[in-house]
Amino acid sequence: MDLRELDTPALLVDVDRLDRNIAAMAKSFAGSEVALRPHAKTSKCWEVARRQLDAGAVGMTCSTAAEVTWLRAHGVTDLLWANVPVGPGKVALAVEVARQGGLTVTLDSVEAARPLSTAAAEAGVTVPFLLEVNTGHARLGVEPDHAVAAAEAITALPGLRLRGVLTHEGHIAASADRTSLEEAGTAAGERLVAVGEALRLAGHPIDVVSVGSTPGATSAPFVAGVTEARPGTYAYHDANQVRLGSTTIDRCALTVLARVVSVQRDGRAIIDAGVKAMSSDTIAVAGSVGVAVDPAGVPLPGVTFAEANEEHGFLFHSGGFAVGDLVRLVPNHACGTTNMWSHAYAVRRTEVLAEWPIAARY
Numbered sequence: 001m002d003l004r005e006l007d008t009p010a011l012l013v014d015v016d017r018l019d020r021n022i023a024a025m026a027k028s029f030a031g032s033e034v035a036l037r038p039h040a041k042t043s044k045c046w047e048v049a050r051r052q053l054d055a056g057a058v059g060m061t062c063s064t065a066a067e068v069t070w071l072r073a074h075g076v077t078d079l080l081w082a083n084v085p086v087g088p089g090k091v092a093l094a095v096e097v098a099r100q101g102g103l104t105v106t107l108d109s110v111e112a113a114r115p116l117s118t119a120a121a122e123a124g125v126t127v128p129f130l131l132e133v134n135t136g137h138a139r140l141g142v143e144p145d146h147a148v149a150a151a152e153a154i155t156a157l158p159g160l161r162l163r164g165v166l167t168h169e170g171h172i173a174a175s176a177d178r179t180s181l182e183e184a185g186t187a188a189g190e191r192l193v194a195v196g197e198a199l200r201l202a203g204h205p206i207d208v209v210s211v212g213s214t215p216g217a218t219s220a221p222f223v224a225g226v227t228e229a230r231p232g233t234y235a236y237h238d239a240n241q242v243r244l245g246s247t248t249i250d251r252c253a254l255t256v257l258a259r260v261v262s263v264q265r266d267g268r269a270i271i272d273a274g275v276k277a278m279s280s281d282t283i284a285v286a287g288s289v290g291v292a293v294d295p296a297g298v299p300l301p302g303v304t305f306a307e308a309n310e311e312h313g314f315l316f317h318s319g320g321f322a323v324g325d326l327v328r329l330v331p332n333h334a335c336g337t338t339n340m341w342s343h344a345y346a347v348r349r350t351e352v353l354a355e356w357p358i359a360a361r362y
C-alpha cells in the first residue's frame, strides 16, 4: 500500500532511518566498556525495542510503571526504572518485578525509599537501586555533596541494595552551541563518576555509573568510569535533535502524515494535524510545531509549521499548496508525539509495510 491511501493524520516510522539510527548508536558503543540501555519511552513500540535489543542493547530503560509492565510482558529481563517509584501501585510493582529478578529502580531520598523498603522487607525481597545525582538538570537527584549522606540513610533501611549512580544530563540541551554542549556532557559525566568514587570510598560497592540522553551520547558516556548510556530519542531523532546538532533532518524516522484541508487565505495552508497529533512539547522553545517535509521525506524549504490548534495545523508558505496535498511533519520532540498515538505505520519512503502498536501510554 502507498501512504497516499492512508487516512490522515497518521503516525509514520521510516524503517530504514530507524534501523540506521539504531545501528549507528549501537556501533558507537560496540567495543567500548559502556553498555547501551536505550530509553523505551521514545517509541513505546515493541518493534523498535526488539530491534534495539537485537542490535546489542543490554536491556531497556523505563520511565513509567506501564513501560515496566509492558516490557516485562515481552520478556525483557534487564530493566532500569529510571524514575522514583512513589505511591502504592508503583511500590507494589517495583517489589513484584524485583522479586522475579532483573529490575533496578531509582531513588534520590530516604523519604521516597521508606515505603519501598517497608514493602520489600515485608515481601522478603531486596530491591536494587541506583542513586540519582543532579549533575545540572536539577530535576530529580541529590546534590553531589549530599550523595554519601543520602546513600547512608537509604542503605540503612532493609530491603534495598545500592548498585550505583545515575544522572540525566538533560540540561546540556540549553548549551549555546555544540562545542559547549559536548563540554557540558563531559562535565556531567565527570561529576557522576566523582560521586561514584566518593561512595566507593565510603564503603559502598558501586558497579553502575549510568548517564543518559541523546545530545549527551557523544560525550557523557565516554568519561572514564561511566559504565552505561541511556539515550532514547536517537531511535527516531526529531527536530530538536537536528537543532542541537545530534543528527540531520534526513535521519529523522518519525513523522506525522497530514493532508491540506483548506487554503482560504494566501500564504496559509490548513492541515489536519494539530497539537493532538504532534503534542505541544517544546513548541514555545522551537518557535514552530515541527518541520514540514514532502511525502517522500524531503524537506520543504519556505514552509513553516507555525501554529497548531487541536486538530488544525497552520503551514505558512510562499505558495503552492492545494486541498488534498500530503505533507509529513517531523515533530520537535519524538517522545511526546509517540505518546499521542495508539499505533504507527512502518513505511519505507512512501510504501506502507506494517502497522505497529504503541503500548504503555497514559
Ligand SMILES: Cc1ncc(COP(=O)(O)O)c(C=O)c1O
Pocket: 039, 061, 082, 167, 168, 170, 212, 213, 214, 215, 230, 231, 232, 233, 234, 335
Ligand atoms: C532519566 C532519563 N534517562 C534517559 C533519557 C533519554 O534522553 P533522550 O530523550 O535525550 O535520549 C531521558 C529523557 O528524558 C530521561 O529522562
